[in-house]
Amino acid sequence: MGKILEIYRSSENCPIRTVLDRIGDKWSILVILILGEEETMRFNELQKSMNDISQKMLTVTLRKLESDGLVHRRIFPEIPPRVEYNLTERGISLLPHIHSLSDWATKNIDGIRRSRAKSGN
Template structure:
């Protein structure tokens, strides 16, 4: 199934940026790839508790279409597919860093629980 390319029109830069990272999982996929580098599908799924296989596949396809993620397919038996950030994805992750800092402060301020994921 082909995804619909998002091409505006946009009201402002925030509108264009939010179009690319909309939804719960895309920003978390960006952080996972930033923190761990190249990841296979199963590794990404383990690092994102609660994401379904279908949703992760959909989000990765959209992120690849938007130029945020590179998908490398190795022709071996069994087939191996690895995902990594592109320069565009890395720059978006850097732009989201301040938002992440704001979120950490919010967690602290409201006394919310912060979920930790064990390293795989």
């Protein structure tokens, strides 16, 4: 029995699940990757660059990332409002791991699509 499995069994306090439950949602990883490329972005810029996320889901996603200390939110007291987002130190430290995942995805997507087709999607 490996170390990871033992941690999992005490599932109350399992770090991996605590973290993955959050960034394992539909949009978080995407936001982190985008902010990793663009440094600083405003709300609408982010939304356009994701191109199919709703305002509500972007708000929810950013608030979660903010509360985990992965993304920083800076409000300018202007009208119309201006809010800028960027990765925190912690968010930046997560980037390479997500990049290695997305590199894997790019390399394996053809094989995966073929598998899905065989099994009737």
